[in-house]
Amino acid sequence: MKIAAIVGSPRGMRSRTRKLAGLVLAGAESAGAGVDLIDLADLQIVPCTACESCSLDGTCVFADDFAAAYDRMLDADGLVLASPVYVDNVSGQMKVFIDRLADAIHYQTLAGKYGCSLATTQVSGGDAVVGYLNHALNYLGVAAVGGMSVALDDGPEAIDRAEPAARDLGRRLVRALGDRPRYPDQEAEMAENRDYFAGIVRANRDWRPDEYERWVREGWIRDE
Numbered sequence: 090m091k092i093a094a095i096v097g098s099p100r101g102m103r104s105r106t107r108k109l110a111g112l113v114l115a116g117a118e119s120a121g122a123g124v125d126l127i128d129l130a131d132l133q134i135v136p137c138t139a140c141e142s143c144s145l146d147g148t149c150v151f152a153d154d155f156a157a158a159y160d161r162m163l164d165a166d167g168l169v170l171a172s173p174v175y176v177d178n179v180s181g182q183m184k185v186f187i188d189r190l191a192d193a194i195h196y197q198t199l200a201g202k203y204g205c206s207l208a209t210t211q212v213s214g215g216d217a218v219v220g221y222l223n224h225a226l227n228y229l230g231v232a233a234v235g236g237m238s239v240a241l242d243d244g245p246e247a248i249d250r251a252e253p254a255a256r257d258l259g260r261r262l263v264r265a266l267g268d269r270p271r272y273p274d275q276e277a278e279m280a281e282n283r284d285y286f287a288g289i290v291r292a293n294r295d296w297r298p299d300e301y302e303r304w305v306r307e308g309w310i311r312d313e
């Protein structure tokens with residue numbers, strides 16, 4: 090069982106968001122999971138240009154670091170999305186990464202995993218960013234077990250004080266992978282999204298027959 094955390098701060102080892110994600114992963118590790126920290130600060134990932142090539146065969150025209158990061162997400166059972174708050178939103182690095190997941194969203198390649206989200210902020214916007222990141226997880230077909238944000242203005246020890254809750258969140262994520270809890274509200278939203286994405290999968294059936302057949306097998310599309 091593996092948990093992968095994607096950290097969207099550009100500050101590398103100095104990042105408080107990375108530190109918070111590390112605490113969540115430490116909690117997951119203590120519950121028996123393997124962990125993988127994907128720091129976007131280490132990667133070169135260019136923005137989506139809406140060329141729509143990926144919709145034809147699932148591959149991007151850009152040969153950058155996205156594919157390797159995505160493979161690490163596919164390899165994980167649980168996902169953590171973590172971003173600093175930038176002008177009341179996720180960082181540009183995190184948003185570029187999420188946009189590059191558009192094909193994963195349309196084809197629901199990560200569906201069935203569980204996840205959680207994290208944000209750090211100076212003062213405000215943390216809870217809204219956690220809400221957005223959990224919404225992005227739902228778009229991917231990933232059920233969110235929770236999330237947390239930390240405001241650095243709460244004092245120099247703010248991240249350290251958050252440690253017990255962060256470790257607990259990591260343990261909760263690992264538990265969810267065994268217990269597979271149900272979240273009716275999220276499931277209704279994910280089912281509605283899938284009904285929409287089914288139109289894309291059906292339209293591209295000739296180009297991506299394996300995906301079409303996977304959707305039929307999953308019961309997300311009726312074979313016609």
Ligand SMILES: Cc1cc2nc3c(=O)[nH]c(=O)nc-3n(C[C@H](O)[C@H](O)[C@H](O)COP(=O)(O)O)c2cc1C
Binds near residue numbers: 104106107209211241
């Ligand atoms: C471009 C930019 C925009 C920011 N916008 C906000 C903001 O809207 N509200 C806020 O409270 N803090 C804001 N901050 C502060 C960061 O959210 C905060 O320092 C964050 O914890 C940094 O995380 P990191 O150490 O992981 O990079 C901003 C920082 C930067 C660099």
